[in-house]
Amino acid sequence: MLSIGGLLEELVLANKTTPSRILNGLDLYRKNGVIKYRIVHEKIVGLVEGSAGAIHRVEISSEGYKCTCAGNRFGPKYLCKHAIALLMKAYSDETSFITNLVYKLVGFSSSSKIHREEKLIKTVPAEK
Numbered sequence: 399m400l401s402i403g404g405l406l407e408e409l410v411l412a413n414k415t416t417p418s419r420i421l422n423g424l425d426l427y428r429k430n431g432v433i434k435y436r437i438v439h440e441k442i443v444g445l446v447e448g449s450a451g452a453i454h455r456v457e458i459s460s461e462g463y464k465c466t467c468a469g470n471r472f473g474p475k476y477l478c479k480h481a482i483a484l485l486m487k488a489y490s491d492e493t494s495f496i497t498n499l500v501y502k503l504v505g506f507s508s509s510s511k512i513h514r515e516e517k518l519i520k521t522v523p524a525e526k
Contacts, residue, residue, distance in 0.1 A: 402489045405500045406482070412504035415477040419469075423482025425449075431480075432487035437495060442488050446480040454480045460502030 409415045426432075426446065433453065435444030441459035448454055448467060457464045458481055469478035477485075489496040 402486060405485075405489070405497060408500060408504050409477065414475070414504055415482060419477065419479050420482055422449075422479035423477075423486065426479055426483035427486040431483050435484055435488055437488070437492065440499075442484060442496075442499070444484045444487075446483050448480060456480050456484050458484060458499065458503075460499055462503070 406415075406420050410417060410420065426449065431447045431449075433445040433447055435442055437443075441457055443455070443457050446454050446456055452467075454466045455464075456466075456478075458477070462475075463477055463481045465478050465480050467478050467480055469476075469480075485496060485500070
């Protein structure tokens, strides 16, 4: 099972969010911006206080995400900082559920992980 850092990296590699959104989401998470959340029917639904004090409703599922913030204007492709903060909070409480959700969101399976690791191994030069 991947760490939260590994899961966030997978989201960036799958073009589901950006590094700056991850950093901003980490900041919200550390400031206890996630007010509350629950897991309902394979999705996370939560309330997250933004940096300007507005409360945003966030939903994340394997199909994508929705948020009431202005950052959502780009559609469900890129997870906003509120969604990242919610993922981090839920991960700290529900590790295996969040891991599986992110795997589905990025189209990641155990076989693709093995293929990716084999590809990485082939690119590492042999020691002399």
